[in-house]
Amino acid sequence: MELLERYLQAVRFFLPRHQQDDIIRELSENLVSEMEDREEACGRPLTADEEADILRRHGHPMLVAGRYQTRQQLIGPAFFPIYVVALKMGLGVALLVTAVLAIVGSMLTGDPVRHFVEALMAYPGRALMVFAWTTLSFAGLDYAQSRLKLGHTWDPRTLPKLVRREHWTSRAHSLFELLFTVACIAWLLLIPGDPHLLLGPAASLLELAPVWRLAYVPILLLMAAAAALSLTGVLRPYWTPARSFARIGQHAGTLAIVAIVHRAGEWVVARPAAVATDGVSLDRLVDVINKGCEIGLAVTALIGLIEIGREVHRLRSRQRDAIALNSAPGGRSA
Amino acid sequence: MATSLAGDPAFDNLRLELRRGFLTVAVLAALRTEQYGYTLRKLLAEHGLAIDESTLYPLLRRLETQGLLVSEWREEARRNKRFYHISEQGAQVLAQLLAESRSIDAALRGILAE
Numbered sequence: 001m002e003l004l005e006r007y008l009q010a011v012r013f014f015l016p017r018h019q020q021d022d023i024i025r026e027l028s029e030n031l032v033s034e035m036e037d038r039e040e041a042c043g044r045p046l047t048a049d050e051e052a053d054i055l056r057r058h059g060h061p062m063l064v065a066g067r068y069q070t071r072q073q074l075i076g077p078a079f080f081p082i083y084v085v086a087l088k089m090g091l092g093v094a095l096l097v098t099a100v101l102a103i104v105g106s107m108l109t110g111d112p113v114r115h116f117v118e119a120l121m122a123y124p125g126r127a128l129m130v131f132a133w134t135t136l137s138f139a140g141l142d143y144a145q146s147r148l149k150l151g152h153t154w155d156p157r158t159l160p161k162l163v164r165r166e167h168w169t170s171r172a173h174s175l176f177e178l179l180f181t182v183a184c185i186a187w188l189l190l191i192p193g194d195p196h197l198l199l200g201p202a203a204s205l206l207e208l209a210p211v212w213r214l215a216y217v218p219i220l221l222l223m224a225a226a227a228a229l230s231l232t233g234v235l236r237p238y239w240t241p242a243r244s245f246a247r248i249g250q251h252a253g254t255l256a257i258v259a260i261v262h263r264a265g266e267w268v269v270a271r272p273a274a275v276a277t278d279g280v281s282l283d284r285l286v287d288v289i290n291k292g293c294e295i296g297l298a299v300t301a302l303i304g305l306i307e308i309g310r311e312v313h314r315l316r317s318r319q320r321d322a323i324a325l326n327s328a329p330g331g332r333s334a
Numbered sequence: 335m336a337t338s339l340a341g342d343p344a345f346d347n348l349r350l351e352l353r354r355g356f357l358t359v360a361v362l363a364a365l366r367t368e369q370y371g372y373t374l375r376k377l378l379a380e381h382g383l384a385i386d387e388s389t390l391y392p393l394l395r396r397l398e399t400q401g402l403l404v405s406e407w408r409e410e411a412r413r414n415k416r417f418y419h420i421s422e423q424g425a426q427v428l429a430q431l432l433a434e435s436r437s438i439d440a441a442l443r444g445i446l447a448e
Contacts, residue, residue, distance in 0.1 A: 023395075026371065026416045030391060033372040033415075059388040067392040 003048065004031055007055045014065030023068055031058065074139045076146070083138040090130040093175065098123045100183050163238040164321055174233030181227040188220060199268075205282060206289065207271050211264035215257055222253050241318060244311045251304040251311070258301045267293040357385055359435060361393060362428040365403060368419040370410075394418055402427055 102119035106112035195203040268289045339345035397403045402424035
């Protein structure tokens with residue numbers, strides 16, 4: 001019976017303190033009864049192996065003790081699938097942010113490889129934070145749901161309107177757009193303090209024309225609006241008329257800024273007292289870069305016009321679909 | 335003749351789910367006569383409802399916490415044992431569960447007969 005005592009001691013270790021005596025007393029009686037029953041059937045005392053066999057079948061002490069306790073879970077089955085999706089998205093975003101920071105950071109330092117590797121090493125810590133906060137948030141949500149019985153109070157009439165599959169957008173695309181825009185905003189914010197970020201080595205010879213001072217804040221505001229629109233695409237991944245109008249507004253704003261900037265005629269000027277080396281003519285360098293800027297502005301304007309055309313087409317197609325849906329028997333508006 | 339699927343994980347899970355509810359009903363039914371843990375397990379096994387000790391004993395305590403069973407420590411064969419029997423509330427619940435079980439059985443028979 002020494003083996004039984006050892007087994008009970010091990011089970012006791014995993015039990016809640018206030019239940020230990022009661023459960024162990026009952027468990028002991030049941031196991032002793034079973035062993036005595038077996039001895040009676042065999043007509044002899046049980047061997048150590050036979051005793052061990054009974055205890056082994058009864059189960060591992062930790063699992064046996066666990067079954068006496070109330071079932072607890074941090075995130076219930078209702079929320080678990082959404083939790084897994086949120087966790088995957090969070091870890092993906094953390095990876096993208098880490099990669100962007102590593103690339104941008106390594107471009108700004110003298111030792112890009114070392115900086116890149118160091119920045120990537122930050123990912124496990126970042127991923128752990130994402131895991132902890134996502135888990136805590138969903139545990140809180142699950143707790144609130146169980147307390148407030150949210151499942152009983154929802155109204156199906158508050159569901160989003162019917163959206164045709166072709167009007168859905170890629171969440172991954174919106175997310176990438178958001179991260180890219182945020183990275184661009186960060187880059188734009190750094191440029192006034194470090195013109196090398198825009199002009200590279202030529203920053204010692206050239207500087208931006210005064211027109212950029214005028215356009216700087218509108219460009220930043222436009223980028224912030226673009227980031228907000230991308231965020232909307234992540235949260236509500238389908239086209240709506242309001243979103244199309246906002247996009248048209250954003251591209252119209254881009255065209256207006258391009259027009260203002262273009263009217264200036266020069267976008268880069270030579271620094272006062274700057275002298276070109278290696279036989280390069282400074283005026284020629286300024287001309288070449290300004291020509292490049294002009295082409296860049298024209299391409300930006302063209303892209304803006306194409307995007308406005310796409311949004312107008314999208315709006316018209318939605319209107320046609322809505323009319324078709326409403327005219328169909330039992331049709332619903334999209 | 336249908337091949338036995340015992341050992342197939344998907345089948346075993348479904349069987350476990352199906353048996354879980356019935357085992358509770360069986361325990362309540364068996365405890366219309368007073369039993370202690372080990373004899374109850376033997377009784378269920380004799381009727382073809384074998385159940386692990388590590389499942390049965392915690393189940394007894396849960397049913398007691400829910401007020402469906404009552405227990406008392408009493409001496410038998412010179413040893414103290416905890417005897418369980420069904421409570422008044424447990425008897426009412428058992429009657430309703432049996433009615434529910436008959437209703438499910440009738441519904442299934444109807445579906446299978448189609």
